[in-house]
Structures are given as structure tokens and as C-alpha cells.
Amino acid sequence: METQTYGPEYDPAGHEDGYERRLREGSPPNLLPMRLQLMELQAHEIARCLEARSRLSRDLLFGGFTALRLQGVPLPCTLPRYGDTVGSDDLCVLATRRNTRSRLQGARFYHMNIPLRIVEPMPGVRCVDVVCAWFMIARFLSLEELVTLGDCLLMRSAVHDRVTIGDFDAFVTQMEKLGKSHVLGRKRAPRGVKKARRAIALLRGNMESPQEARLSLELKKRGLPEPSVNLSIMLYDGSVVRGDLVFVEAGVVCEYDGAHHLRQLEQDRIRRAKIECSGWLYVQVTRVDMATPDARAWMARRVADALEERTGVRYPTDDVIPLEAIADHALRMSAAAWDRVA
Known part of the structure; x- marks a missing residue:
């Protein structure tokens, strides 16, 4: 251009x-x-x-x-x-x-x-x-x-x-x-x-906000498994909520609470309590957790610890994987899959 x-x-x-x-x-x-x-x-x-x-x-x-x-x-x-x-x-x-x-x-x-x-x-x-x-x-x-x-x-x-x-x-x-x-x-x-x-x-x-997209990429760069995005979750009382990033097999829900959540603190507390009472581990992420590299590293560690608590699998999060390498790997896997189909 x-x-x-x-x-x-x-x-x-x-x-x-x-x-x-x-x-x-x-x-x-x-x-x-x-x-x-x-x-x-x-x-x-x-x-x-x-x-x-x-x-x-x-x-x-x-x-x-x-x-x-x-x-x-x-x-x-x-x-x-x-x-x-x-x-x-x-x-x-x-x-x-x-x-x-x-x-x-x-x-x-x-x-x-x-x-x-x-x-x-x-x-x-x-x-x-x-x-x-x-x-x-x-x-x-x-x-x-x-x-x-x-x-x-x-x-x-x-x-x-x-x-x-x-x-x-x-x-x-x-x-x-x-x-x-x-x-x-x-x-x-x-x-x-x-x-x-x-x-x-x-x-x-299927993302619902730019920060949700940034959070997903940050976890990907830290080597954590791929979550489902905005997945519907059935709660113990029969109601259904949608979780931002849901690690289904581990039973962990990671959610980004943006500025609009400041107006609904009581509703959010009740919602979180219902999710946890339904057997899910809940990890809350706020704008402060995404504000600096150190904060993002600590946030990823909290998500990794929740996954380890449920699965017993330890996810090291100290190293940041370049997105270019992650993308190239995904492209190679996609090409291999097409070759197998052909």
C-alpha cells in the first residue's frame, strides 16, 4: 500500500x-x-x-x-x-x-x-x-x-x-x-x-469481546490446551449459562470480566456461586490481570494451576510460545490433513 x-x-x-x-x-x-x-x-x-x-x-x-x-x-x-x-x-x-x-x-x-x-x-x-x-x-x-x-x-x-x-x-x-x-x-x-x-x-x-480474544491468545501462547469458546453450561438448578473459555474435560471455566460487570457485581457473584456449586472450577480474569506482561504471566499460572488440580497434568507457563510458531504448526497440520483426505 x-x-x-x-x-x-x-x-x-x-x-x-x-x-x-x-x-x-x-x-x-x-x-x-x-x-x-x-x-x-x-x-x-x-x-x-x-x-x-x-x-x-x-x-x-x-x-x-x-x-x-x-x-x-x-x-x-x-x-x-x-x-x-x-x-x-x-x-x-x-x-x-x-x-x-x-x-x-x-x-x-x-x-x-x-x-x-x-x-x-x-x-x-x-x-x-x-x-x-x-x-x-x-x-x-x-x-x-x-x-x-x-x-x-x-x-x-x-x-x-x-x-x-x-x-x-x-x-x-x-x-x-x-x-x-x-x-x-x-x-x-x-x-x-x-x-x-x-x-x-x-x-x-464466537468471541464476544476483543479482550476475550486477547485472553484466549494469551493462554495459547503459554502452552495451555485449547478451550471451548462461549460454551453453554448446564447448572445444578437446570438453568444454562455461557462460559467464556471452558476446559470441558478438566471442568474449568475461565472468564473475562470487563468494565460492564461493575454494574452487576451481585448478579455475577450469584452466577459464579452457581457455576462452582455445579462442580466447575472458576477462574476470574479482569483487566488488571491483562494489564502488564507480569500480570498476564501470573494469570496464566492461575489457569494452569486450576487445570492441574482437576487433571493432575502440570502445564509449565514460564515460556511464551511465539504466535508465528503456533500458526505455522496449525497450517502444517491442516495441510497434512488435506493430504490424507486426498
Whole structure:
């Protein structure tokens, strides 16, 4: 993705992860339900794009983070870290040709030499769809952030049109073929294809929040077994609850309690008591447990200890396995399975 920059640059030097800083400082949480927050941000972004369109007096096509905001997608908390390359809060506008230049304050113009899938969140506002936008920024994000963002796109409570892991796979497969078939004059596949393919191998779907997705990845990096996500659990009184991360064979439930749980402490205590009375070991994870590397290491140890208590299996959690290695292993296993079928 080539960029011409108009507007203020962002200096990433010395930047601290905004997510970790807010947790460390104990910033007040936003207690609005996430869907309402996303709809509010979506309306704000639509207004910005309509205003930009009126200033240039012509139709614009938006991509990248702008396209995701326009479709109500929860974005990585570390977005400012990429301000020098993807524009942070600047509008991301797609140019029709490589050398097309327009001057628009607060906007950056990009050219993407790939097939674009275009949607219209509202009349007069056009952007690429969420999977295409996800791929556009793949080269700039870490693998963990790319997987987290992908899981956010797969959430059941999404504001945008529902997508599946198959949609991600089909789009990246199309990108992989571009370089081989020299479509659109390309001599190689677009940048970010390898990272996107790895990310797809780690997508789970069925997540209900970005932090739930981050928690799942953290446990995976610590070598813990794969849990079921948002699994329905039958309680002793016949009622049914849904557990965030459920280790069925071990009888352990690990749940992330976000800011919205502050409004329902009594209900949460009753719910937890019922889960434990039904024979499950319960591990609670809060934003403090995810705030720093040391806190995340201790959190993983607590989950591992609960698994050991129930199964007798000791899970060492001191070493962090790179997600790239986990993804490559998953891809090899998938390829082997296809070979056996063939």
C-alpha cells in the first residue's frame, strides 16, 4: 500500500501501549454496552466521511481503519502506534490510480492494486468491506493484533454484516493467486499475505469481546490446551449459562470480566456461586490481570494451576510460545490433513 500523506504526522518514538497505560493508571472504564459504543463511533465516522466528501465535491472510497470504523468494528487499542504508516485518526481514502493526488486536510490517500470489495454503510458513503479492510492493514499490525481484530470481525454481536472464517480464507486465497497469475499486472502477491494466512489459522470465531480474544491468545501462547469458546453450561438448578473459555474435560471455566460487570457485581457473584456449586472450577480474569506482561504471566499460572488440580497434568507457563510458531504448526497440520483426505 503506497501512501501520500497530507496532515500532521504522528511521532511513535517513546510511545507506550495505550491499552496497558490505561489499565496501569486505572482510567475510568466506559460502561456503555459495546454495541452502543460501536454504533456511536460508526455514526461519528460517517459524519466525518460525508463532510470530507462535501469538501472535495466528489465521491470518495474509504479503506483501512476508516472502513472498519464506518462498519462499527472494535479497533486495536494500539492504533496510535501505527500513526506514521496508517494515519491513526486520519481518514484513509483510496485513490483510483497510483499517481492520483488530492489534498484533503486530515486524510491520507492510498492506492491498492488488488480487487476491492465495496459496500455502502449509508447512501453517499462507500468503503471496502471488513475483510478487505482487515487485509489492507495486515502488514502493519502484529500477528496478535491481526488475529484479535479478525476475531472481532467474527463476533456475533457485530454491527456490520456477518462474516465467517471461510470469507477470510477465500479473500486471502485470492490475494495469494494474484502474483502467480499476474492479475492486474502484479509480479508478486500483495504484502501481508503470509501474515494474513497465519492469522486465519489462529482465528476462533464466537468471541464476544476483543479482550476475550486477547485472553484466549494469551493462554495459547503459554502452552495451555485449547478451550471451548462461549460454551453453554448446564447448572445444578437446570438453568444454562455461557462460559467464556471452558476446559470441558478438566471442568474449568475461565472468564473475562470487563468494565460492564461493575454494574452487576451481585448478579455475577450469584452466577459464579452457581457455576462452582455445579462442580466447575472458576477462574476470574479482569483487566488488571491483562494489564502488564507480569500480570498476564501470573494469570496464566492461575489457569494452569486450576487445570492441574482437576487433571493432575502440570502445564509449565514460564515460556511464551511465539504466535508465528503456533500458526505455522496449525497450517502444517491442516495441510497434512488435506493430504490424507486426498
